[in-house]
Amino acid sequence: MSTQDTIESLRQKGFRITNIRRKLIEIFSTGKKPLSVQELIEKLAKSDITANKTTIYREVYFLLEQDILVEIDFGDRKKRYESAESEHHHHIICLKCSKVQDIHLESDLSEDQKKIEQETNFTITNHTLEFFGLCNTCHTTP
Amino acid sequence: MSTQDTIESLRQKGFRITNIRRKLIEIFSTGKKPLSVQELIEKLAKSDITANKTTIYREVYFLLEQDILVEIDFGDRKKRYESAESEHHHHIICLKCSKVQDIHLESDLSEDQKKIEQETNFTITNHTLEFFGLCNTCHTTP
DNA sequence: TTGAAACCGCAACTAAGTTGCATTAATATG
DNA sequence: CATATTAATGCAACTTAGTTGCGGTTTCAA
Structure with a gap:
């Protein structure tokens, strides 16, 4: 839109x-x-x-x-x-400089989600998934 | 230990x-x-x-x-x-009563992680993955 | 043009977490 | 057992993100 x-x-x-x-x-x-x-x-x-x-x-x-x-x-x-x-995506965040980059997951969590709902009796509305680490710059220059 | x-x-x-x-x-x-x-x-x-x-x-x-x-x-x-x-696990949290339950994922994110590291040039140290929703009790009794 | 109500700003507040500094207490050593 | 070292503790004051109440302002339909 x-x-x-x-x-x-x-x-x-x-x-x-x-x-x-x-x-x-x-x-x-x-x-x-x-x-x-x-x-x-x-x-x-x-x-x-x-x-x-x-x-x-x-x-x-x-x-x-x-x-x-x-x-x-x-x-x-x-x-x-x-x-x-x-579209639904996740992020990777640099713990040092806070740079953020979008990432798209290969794994499909919807299967997990279904299974979790069955096993726990919860109704899942959303989830969070973020990766943390060091970006190229921060990794090489300490 | x-x-x-x-x-x-x-x-x-x-x-x-x-x-x-x-x-x-x-x-x-x-x-x-x-x-x-x-x-x-x-x-x-x-x-x-x-x-x-x-x-x-x-x-x-x-x-x-x-x-x-x-x-x-x-x-x-x-x-x-x-x-x-x-052992490494995740959680599902009830948005209403805050009940927390451990869950173990079927999907293996380590492959995704490797791929993300290659594509983004980040070194990943950790990730967060939590599911949110309504537990059985809170779902049925509004 | 005007009035209802959606929107806005201010001040005062809450809650999680942090910092500096002086005091207390766990433990190694004699 | 005595005691010195320093890790651990407590207090007060602070920071920062976010919230609330309320009176004032602005949008927009009629």
């Missing part, structure tokens, strides 16, 4: 299109790197949009509810967000 | 065996549920050992360094810890 379509769809549902909301949708439609709330505020600032962190937390929550974003956890006590559009 | 062996091994390395340290090692050797720092403090209190949170943070860090514990991340902004002894 294009940025414009996303916006139109929200408008149809009765939500308002504010500068902040429009810009956020634009940022996520073009960006590939998962972004934290702090990073979003800084990105907005570069477009001369000042936004309070409370607003961004609320906006991100809204976009999650609308299935426009997905939440990602790198285990460093802050959430990151990226477009829900991109 | 038994609790006693672990303690002996630490003593050999020149570390001291305090009440807190001994009890923590005991807790992790018997418990199966990943525990947060707060939960550890409460568990110690039940054995009449009062411990400052700073101490527990430091102690947990120490035990991680000694490869006695591993850190687990459920994405709720607090770390949990469990014995490093148990």
